Amino acid sequence: MSTxxxxxxxxxxxxxxxxRSRAYYGLIAGVFLVSVGVLFAxxxxxxxxxxxxxxxxxxxxxxxxxxxxxxxxxxVTDDAQRGELDVLKTYPVPPWAYVLGVYAGRAxxxxxxxxxxxxxxxxxxxxxxxxxxxxLATHQGIDSPALFVRFxxxxxxxxxxxxxxxxxxSALAWSRRTAIVLAVVALTVVVAGIDLVLLRGFGTxxxxxxxxxTLLAASPASAYRGLVFETVLYAAFDTExxxxxxxxxxIGLFVWFALTVGVTVAGVxxxx
Amino acid sequence: MSDExxxxxxxxxxxxxxxxxxxxxxxxxxxxxVTALVGPNGSGKTTLLRVLAGILSPTEGTVxxxxxxxxxxxxYMPQQPSFRPGFxxxxxxxxxxxxxxxxxxxxxxxxxxxxxxxxxxxALSGGMRRLLGIxxxxxxxxxxxxxxxxxxxxxxGMRQQTFEVVANLASEGTAVLLSTHDMTLAAEFADQxxxxxxxxxxxxxxxxxxxxxxxxxxxxxxxxxxxxxxxAVDVAGETA
Numbered sequence: 001m002s003t004x005x006x007x008x009x010x011x012x013x014x015x016x017x018x019x020r021s022r023a024y025y026g027l028i029a030g031v032f033l034v035s036v037g038v039l040f041a042x043x044x045x046x047x048x049x050x051x052x053x054x055x056x057x058x059x060x061x062x063x064x065x066x067x068x069x070x071x072x073x074x075x076v077t078d079d080a081q082r083g084e085l086d087v088l089k090t091y092p093v094p095p096w097a098y099v100l101g102v103y104a105g106r107a108x109x110x111x112x113x114x115x116x117x118x119x120x121x122x123x124x125x126x127x128x129x130x131x132x133x134x135x136l137a138t139h140q141g142i143d144s145p146a147l148f149v150r151f152x153x154x155x156x157x158x159x160x161x162x163x164x165x166x167x168x169x170s171a172l173a174w175s176r177r178t179a180i181v182l183a184v185v186a187l188t189v190v191v192a193g194i195d196l197v198l199l200r201g202f203g204t205x206x207x208x209x210x211x212x213x214t215l216l217a218a219s220p221a222s223a224y225r226g227l228v229f230e231t232v233l234y235a236a237f238d239t240e241x242x243x244x245x246x247x248x249x250x251i252g253l254f255v256w257f258a259l260t261v262g263v264t265v266a267g268v269x270x271x272x
Numbered sequence: 273m274s275d276e277x278x279x280x281x282x283x284x285x286x287x288x289x290x291x292x293x294x295x296x297x298x299x300x301x302x303x304x305x306v307t308a309l310v311g312p313n314g315s316g317k318t319t320l321l322r323v324l325a326g327i328l329s330p331t332e333g334t335v336x337x338x339x340x341x342x343x344x345x346x347x348y349m350p351q352q353p354s355f356r357p358g359f360x361x362x363x364x365x366x367x368x369x370x371x372x373x374x375x376x377x378x379x380x381x382x383x384x385x386x387x388x389x390x391x392x393x394x395a396l397s398g399g400m401r402r403l404l405g406i407x408x409x410x411x412x413x414x415x416x417x418x419x420x421x422x423x424x425x426x427x428x429g430m431r432q433q434t435f436e437v438v439a440n441l442a443s444e445g446t447a448v449l450l451s452t453h454d455m456t457l458a459a460e461f462a463d464q465x466x467x468x469x470x471x472x473x474x475x476x477x478x479x480x481x482x483x484x485x486x487x488x489x490x491x492x493x494x495x496x497x498x499x500x501x502x503x504a505v506d507v508a509g510e511t512a
Contacts, residue, residue: 005370005371006370006371009367009370009371013356013367016358016359017356017358017359020358021358078356079356081354082354082355082356083350083352083353083354084354084355084356086322086325086327086348086350087348087349087350087408088371089325089326089327090325090326090327090344090346090347090348090414091344091368091371091372091411091412092343092344092371092372093371
């Protein structure tokens with residue numbers, strides 16, 4: 001039996017677990033309702049694709065990691081608590097394959113939870129008449145479905161990075177209670193913690209002006225925001241760039257992903 | 273009983289932090305035999321089984337597998353077998369048989385759970401869950417199967433059934449290593465018994481050899497004699 005087959009088996013188990021969970025459907029419905037509510041409240045629903053992205057960006061900085069944490073924070077902890085990790089050690093399933101299978105399964109579920117509502121919103125936007133130029137101006141963007149797709153892709157990347165962090169939390173936690181505590185800490189760090197530290201550093205002069213945009217890429221939320229700003233919102237305005245460092249932001253997200261996946265594998269390897 | 277050793281531990285020790293839980297244990301299990309680890313609570317049985325199963329690494333000494341090449345060399349059932357909720361007994365075994373070759377239906381038959389195949393694991397009784405745990409431990413027909421207290425918490429009938437499953441496994445050539453407090457069943461089904469106390473194996477032999485050594489008429493009496501005696505010596509040593 002190949003390791004590939006083992007990974008596939010683990011992916012399927014995660015998907016079946018979630019497909020049988022009412023909470024998962026509640027999560028998808030929650031994402032959809034929050035997104036639609038934000039859109040209509042902000043006026044982006046009538047204005048077009050980019051205004052919709054503008055309206056969704058800020059709430060998604062919190063909503064996406066919250067969904068990722070909800071999907072991932074107990075994944076490994078529960079298997080460890082049930083003794084299933086011990087049992088799996090007697091099967092030809094190396095720790096990295098277990099982590100890959102579990103993560104990939106949850107990632108597919110996260111993809112459905114984020115892309116599904118965004119796709120429905122995109123469909124709705126496609127039925128609307130062209131935006132009013134005045135509204136476009138207030139939302140600072142040009143309109144194109146491609147830009148909305150790009151926003152969706154970046155949102156998914158942000159979700160996958162925060163899911164990796166949530167999975168790492170579940171591998172480090174030794175009980176459900178500690179998993180919850182660590183998940184809340186991780187969520188706070190991702191959404192606001194690093195930004196606040198950097199802004200504090202900037203305010204006290206410890207961080208120079210020209211360093212700030214690059215250093216903000218160390219925060220997943222800021223990296224996501226920066227990438228959306230630079231590649232979606234200001235895509236058509238040559239003069240409206242430089243608010244973030246897209247290269248550093250992409251690297252920042254990749255480093256968070258690689259680091260947290262590594263931590264998860266190490267956590268599963270030492271679990272007993 | 274064959275003399276072929278399939279798993280052996282040589283002078284293994286294991287510590288949790290500064291606490292030495294196992295101390296220089298040497299033990300071998302043979303193909304087609306049942307070896308029972310017997311000892312009071314907290315004597316180190318579970319830790320020893322986990323080290324032998326490869327879940328924990330010994331801090332000293334080595335564990336060697338000498339059996340035939342197999343996709344899964346050692347099967348293991350933890351003390352409290354637990355499974356992912358929301359899946360039926362058959363689906364649970366199908367998951368494990370997807371990791372190594374095996375047929376979930378024949379495994380359910382083997383442990384007498386065929387009629388409960390479509391019952392969700394959270395709806396299984398404690399005994400049925402333990403039987404499902406034994407079925408899981410035998411997925412892929414590992415040459416060595418390690419069961420941590422397979423009879424614990426079961427009614428006498430279910431306990432008898434569990435040990436009969438164990439005896440059948442051994443008769444098919446599997447080396448079974450288990451821990452138990454049930455001396456009657458250990459006497460009936462075990463080919464070899466290892467008495468363990470305070471992290472050390474104090475005696476090993478067939479049930480009859482142990483009875484002769486300790487000059488007891490039953491293993492229950494032997495249990496009380498052997499462990500009470502050793503404990504008293506230990507306590508005297510501590511306070512001396």
